[in-house]
Amino acid sequence: MRKDDKLFGEIDWPLFIAYILMVFLGLMTVYSVAYTPEHPSIFDVDKQYGKQIIWISISMFLGLLVFLIDSDIYQKYALPIYLFTTSLLILVLFMPPINGARAWIGVANLGIQPAEFAKIGAALLLARYISDLNIKQLNISSVMLAILILVVPMVLILLQPDAGTFVVFTSFLFVMYREGLTFDPIILKVINLYPGVKFKETWVGTHFIPILFVLVFISIITLLLSNVSFYLWFSDEPINGSIGVILSLGTLTIVALLFIQRFGNKRERTRMIIIILLGFTLTGGLSFTVGKSFNSLAPHQKDRIELFLGLKEDPNGKDYNRNRAMSAVGSGGWSGKGYKNASVSSVESNHVPESETDFIFCPFAEEWGFVGVILLISLYMFMLIRILYIAERQRSAFNRIYAYSVAMILFYHFAINIGMNIGFAPVIGIPLPFFSYGGSSIMSFSMMMFILLKLDSQRKDVLR
């Protein structure tokens, strides 16, 4: 194995600098939001900012360790690492609950959250596992095993319970999609149980990600319209919005069919018509089911969905957090209220709960306004695309899959965390990577990042 003379020689500087910049911005925001005149020093360890500096220092030290250790241990020891992080998830279930969840190991103030580290374990093992697969000849057990790698920590996390991290684990679906992993073996197994049916492949198993999003999109539209009635020009009968969605889908189908009739060639025509009709049946059925089942939900579940979709208001009750967060963000205006001037979201004013951790986007948006926010989003976009770029230049599938995992995890955190500040995502507590105050969060994301940087720096060493 060739040892690089220069420790940081091959490091990807753009990504590293983006990381440092974000950690710095995060620390400054924590300092601003938690600042009190009694504790003016940023190094004051009684306050969150002082502690955050300690966490950052530990993270940097861990990063240095990562760079000192040869990168092939991750592939080699992916399974032990996974088993370790997963066993911590089991251990944490025996800890006393804090705020209703068994998410912490250790003494109250100095605990870690195993769920944060479980993402690294899962990413490494999944990378190891998928890179070893022959992706073009999958059998049912290999697909099942891939799913199992995710499901075990997901179930354990749900037991804490920690809905946020649970959702983040679904980001690995994107990784699987990118790698061409298909769920066809499982779907075919089920479908072919039906006598006389013999499929070789389904489009559904391969393109699950785009399909998933089309379905989610249609469901949300259905829900949004389920409270609205409208009239057609020829009748006085009110029509429920969810029926309207089905009608629109039907219209779309007819238009598509006409197009195919006119432009499609003979051979494809039949196949396309079947796909379109099948698609309509599926989506229309989904709309119908969603509409119906929504109305049969328990009131409190219905409440939550209605609040999230903005169909209902309860600014001082169930919707308190989101309402306060959005007020803070919206009041930032074009250029913000100025550093340390977050009147709604400072820890002292305490209108926005958890404004130094999960809701740290609030004070940032309030202090720096749209100008600051758009720079932050750009920085995230840059970081994500840079990671994807790094991923695609890897020679080894392991590295690539791991890099994709990192990108997707960061993206999920970014999208959900900021989404819940602007009313685009339900309020589920997950941190904003590198920004939010908290040891587990900053350490796990840093580790994730340093492992990626280390893998990338040694990408030319061996052909894995």
Added chain:
Amino acid sequence: MNFEGRKYVVISFMLFVGIIYGFRLFYMQVIDDTWKLRAQEIAEKRKEIIPARGVIFDRNGQKIVSNKTYFNLMMVEDKIKDLDTLAFAKLIGWTVDEVRARFKEIRKGEGSFYNKHSKKRTSNYQKVRAYPFLKELTLEEISKIAPHLEKFPGFYEEVTSMRSYPFKGGANVLGYLAEVNEEEIEKDKFYKPGSNVGRAGLERYYEKELRGYKGVKYVVTSALNNAIESYASGKYDTTAVQAEPLTLGLDMLIQAYGEELMKNKKGCIVAIEPSSGEILAMISSPSFDPNLLVGNRNIRMNYPMLLKDTKKPLFPRPLAAEYPPGSIFKLVQSLIGLQEGVITEKSGFPCDKGLVGCHNHPNAGSIQEAVQYSCNPYYYAVVRRIIQQNKKSSLFEDAEIGLNIWHQYMQSFGLGKKLESDVFGERPGLIPNGSYYDKWYGHHHWAFSTIRSISIGQGEVKLTPLQMANIATIIANKGWFYTPHFVKSVGQNGPIEKFQVVHKTMVEPKHFDPVIEGMRRVVNENGGTARMARLEDIVICGKTGTVQNPQGEDHSVFIAFAPMNNPKIAIAVFVENAGFGGTWAGPIASLMIEKYLKRRVTDMAKEKRILDAILSGGD
């Protein structure tokens, strides 16, 4: 199959989310105002600062109404931890049950608002807000409580200001403050539940002048409703401005002296400076210490007591008590007779006791003598001539015309209608006219003989003491008056316009001279009815009255002005159930005049006699 193309699906998905978020944030932060307003609602509070009320000076520049610091004991329920109710109750001197009841009361009442559309009262109580647990504590009271408050988190003291009356006098004039009611809050946005408003007297009449201008402070508040810092470094804040002081025409020296003289008597004194119409003193007896009605705690305790008092200390007698004027009315009758030309200065009428009773005196051969002797038959004759001027052959039609002419004269003297002074509670008194008697006796069913008792100020005629004093003013001025008023100047603005309008009576100045001469004789000549009011060095012109009172002892009344030339003070004194006018009302007026003009009283025996007299029996 090659999957590399799928990276574009992933990248475009990320970019899609990023761009959508960017647009959303642009909308939320730059275009839409909803969230900015919401944030203001949440975190930026308007805090109103109420200025201390304007102070009041008397005509000599003495502060007669000032402000004193008081304290409220505030509580924030959310911050109360493990309250030792027993110890707390002990600290504030209450029982445990009272403390619990007060908590309940605050939760239900203090923070409630009334929705006039739904007619419902909803509690707006919030645990994080501060409410006064005890209101209006004095410095002594709070200094017993405050040092121990650290044992009771959630309670703290807050400074407020309330009225203070250094001179214990003028309660009926000054009025008092009380908490606003819903109607007042509804009418004027200045008031918030719990704020105080002038309820009576000058405090009420000059409420807008005295309340000042509220300041507004915008503060950033926390979720616990604590003020954290001023918003935008105080850019939008305004300071509270205390109202400019009121300067009264009132002379606190004689106001207090008059109250002293009227102790143990029922009645009133009104003194006016004729040249300006400024009220120098307005005593209503029995009265009370204005400090009894400072603060709602005192009002709750003392108001019912004052209200229940059978001597009616809250009743503003000088303004609202309507008495028959008695013989002082003869002055006005003389003036009307002279102006109408039905008598001359030299007219004489015999004292014919067959018509009406009179005391023993020589026949009056002139107006001067008629006033001096206060001859009842004389004024029957005079008023008969005024009423029955033989303008119509029918006695009844003639009386109607005559009475209505007489009524017009009376109105020009400010009688039978409100004077519109700057104080609430004024009554118009009663001067009957034709239609008044029509109601009683029927149209053209009455003539002078029916209504003759009005000649000598008895019967239907009723005047308030303020109107009586105003008659003295008119005579002193020889025919005109300014509306009697209290306030000389609001701030530095000088007299109020309304009170600078000269009201002329229908009687020419030349007719006043014989009447004034008569009034001089009343006090200064043998045979005058008010010799006891005489002063060595000041010529007082006066007129006594003894008002027949079917319910009991006659009322003693006296009006006067002094000095005769260039009068400085006009006064009316009314002592209920005290008998002859010259015996009590006269000397009291004389003491008041002397006190006002010389700032001291020389005849100690006269003073002592009045002070010692107890005349308020009989109720």
